[in-house]
Amino acid sequence: MPIVREVSLSDGQEVQIVPNDFYGVDRPQWSPDGTQLAYARRNPANQESQLMLWSGETYNEEPLTTPSHLWSAPTDWSPDGKFLLLIQDNHNTGREEIWQLPMAARPHAENAGRMIASSAGYDLDEGHYSFDGRWIVFQAQRSQPQGLETTVYVMAAAGGPWIRITDGRHFVDKPRWSPDGKTIYFVSGRSGFFNVWGIRFDPAKGKPVGHPFSVTALNSLSLMVPRQITGSAGLSLTQDRLVLPLSQESGSIWILDHVDR
Numbered sequence: 001m002p003i004v005r006e007v008s009l010s011d012g013q014e015v016q017i018v019p020n021d022f023y024g025v026d027r028p029q030w031s032p033d034g035t036q037l038a039y040a041r042r043n044p045a046n047q048e049s050q051l052m053l054w055s056g057e058t059y060n061e062e063p064l065t066t067p068s069h070l071w072s073a074p075t076d077w078s079p080d081g082k083f084l085l086l087i088q089d090n091h092n093t094g095r096e097e098i099w100q101l102p103m104a105a106r107p108h109a110e111n112a113g114r115m116i117a118s119s120a121g122y123d124l125d126e127g128h129y130s131f132d133g134r135w136i137v138f139q140a141q142r143s144q145p146q147g148l149e150t151t152v153y154v155m156a157a158a159g160g161p162w163i164r165i166t167d168g169r170h171f172v173d174k175p176r177w178s179p180d181g182k183t184i185y186f187v188s189g190r191s192g193f194f195n196v197w198g199i200r201f202d203p204a205k206g207k208p209v210g211h212p213f214s215v216t217a218l219n220s221l222s223l224m225v226p227r228q229i230t231g232s233a234g235l236s237l238t239q240d241r242l243v244l245p246l247s248q249e250s251g252s253i254w255i256l257d258h259v260d261r
Contacts, residue, residue, distance in 0.1 A: 004028050004039065009241075018054055018061070027073035032081050038064065040073040049073075051086070053106065063107040072099070072110075076128045084109070085116070085127045085136070096123040098138055117155060117162070126174060130181040133157055134203065137165070137175045137184055152186055154201065165199060165208050172197075174235040184208075185215065185242070187225060187235060193218060194225035196235065196242065215242070221249040 004018035004025050017037065018025055028039040037054040049071050051064035064084070065072075072088035075098075084101045097118040105112035117124055122140040129136055136157050141150040151168040152175045155161065166172050170190035177184060178198075185198045196216045200209035218224050226247045236243040 004037070017056075017059075027075060029074045029076060029084075031077050032079055036081075038074045038077070038084055040071075042071075043067070051084070051101070051109070053103075064101065064103070065106075065110040066108055068110070075126055078129055079131060079133045085129065087125050087127065088113075090118065093118075093120055095119060095121075096125055098124050098127040098136070116157075116159070128176055129157060130177045130203065131179055132181055132203075135177075135181070135206070137177060139173060139175055152184065154184070154206070156206070163206055163208075165201070166212065176235050176237050178237065179239050185235065185237065187244075188212070191219060193220075194227070195219070196225075196244065218246065223248060 003016060005014050006017045007014040018028070018039070024042040024044065026040040026042065028037050030037055035056045037056070039052055039054070040049055041052050042049045048067040048069055050067045051072060051074060052061045053064050054061040070089055070091065072086050074084050074086045076085040077083070078085070082103055084103060086099050086101060087096045088099045090097050095118065098116040099113050100116050101109040101113045103109065116127070116136065117138065119140065122142045125139050125141070127136055127138040134157055135154050137152065137154050139150055139152055141148055148171065149168050150172050152165040152172050153162040154165055155163065165184055166186070170188050172186045172188045175184055175186040181203045182201055183198050184201050185196055187194050188197045191214070195214060195218055197212045198215050199212045201207070202209050223246055226245060234244065
């Protein structure tokens with residue numbers, strides 16, 4: 001069962017911040033001021049899910065939405081902390097969509113939700129606001145005969161057309177904004193290993209600038225981004241740091257003697 005913990009970057013101390021019970025916890029997202037944590041809870045007994053809010057001041061959690069069989073999970077907060085961005089299943093199309101929920105409408109925020117982006121042909125995920133709240137970056141994916149096609153797009157937070165950021169020829173995931181909103185970072189496997197890449201973005205004109213460039217060179221099994229990128233890896237940015245999980249893989253060759261006996 002997933003356990004949510006908090007680790008201090010200054011002294012490395014680690015504490016558990018969400019109760020360890022039989023409910024699954026998915027997609028924890030810090031509020032902009034770092035005092036609250038939004039996440040999805042799923043009850044394995046009846047498969048109902050619910051969005052929850054944990055307070056770093058009271059150490060208690062409260063519901064954002066009512067329990068439902070409609071799966072949803074948060075991906076980001078608006079910069080002012082008034083809205084939550086999330087992905088949500090559409091039972092009619094079977095596709096994942098990007099929605100926005102007002103925090104003031106809890107504990108029934110689903111009743112005031114607004115759909116931000118959807119597609120009949122793509123599943124949408126990893127929606128994130130730019131730091132000024134003007135833009136939303138997200139990932140669109142669909143199954144093709146040659147494999148999974150994934151593309152990073154940007155759209156105005158107020159709505160509008162999708163702006164293609166990557167070409168869809170390489171697997172991409174976890175798009176994130178730089179603090180100044182002029183670079184979009186993402187994880188891509190175009191080098192054979194998963195690495196962090198970036199591409200410049202002009203927020204005034206609303207379009208990418210130049211070509212993707214590599215940020216990391218983790219091209220060894222001794223230190224690499226996990227292969228299960230969609231489930232076990234994430235990406236976070238601060239003003240001067242980039243945080244992502246890394247893994248080490250190793251293997252051994254053994255010789256068995258006397259196997260003919």
